[in-house]
Amino acid sequence: MLKRYLVVTRQNRGHFNEDQVHMYERxxxxxxxxxxxxxxxxxxxxxxxxxxxxxxEVDLVYGKIKRLEPSLENMKIVLKECDK
Incomplete structure (x- = not known):
């Protein structure tokens, strides 16, 4: 299964906010x-x-997109699917 992760971050630059999209494979x-x-x-x-x-999380085979949220379990960061 081919997956890509798109992470949107916001960088505060004084009075301006800039959104950036990062793409990761793992x-x-x-x-x-x-x-x-x-x-x-x-x-x-x-x-x-x-x-x-x-x-x-973008599934490139089936064309599905899931929204994930980070959580902390046993002192490790885990990505869980968000409730809609």
């Missing part, structure tokens, strides 16, 4: 990004705070 990359955002770890290039807006 859920471990998404979990790493969530952990970095939650811990407040900032790169030396971008000093602006970043917040998580939404996570979507």
């Amino acid at each position: 859920d471990t990359e998404v979990k790493s990004l969530i952990g970095r955002i939650a811990s407040g770890d900032r790169d030396f290039l971008s000093e602006d705070p970043e917040t998580l807006k939404s996570i979507h």
Whole structure:
């Protein structure tokens, strides 16, 4: 099954907000990004705070999109499907 993860983040730049879409192939990359955002770890290039807006899992075989939300279970980040 081919899956891609689309993560939308919001970066606050003073009076302006900028949304960015990141595409990842593995859920471990998404979990790493969530952990970095939650811990407040900032790169030396971008000093602006970043917040998580939404996570979507796209199934490329069947053409289905699921909205996911991060949760913490047993001190590990887990991606669960959102209730509609």
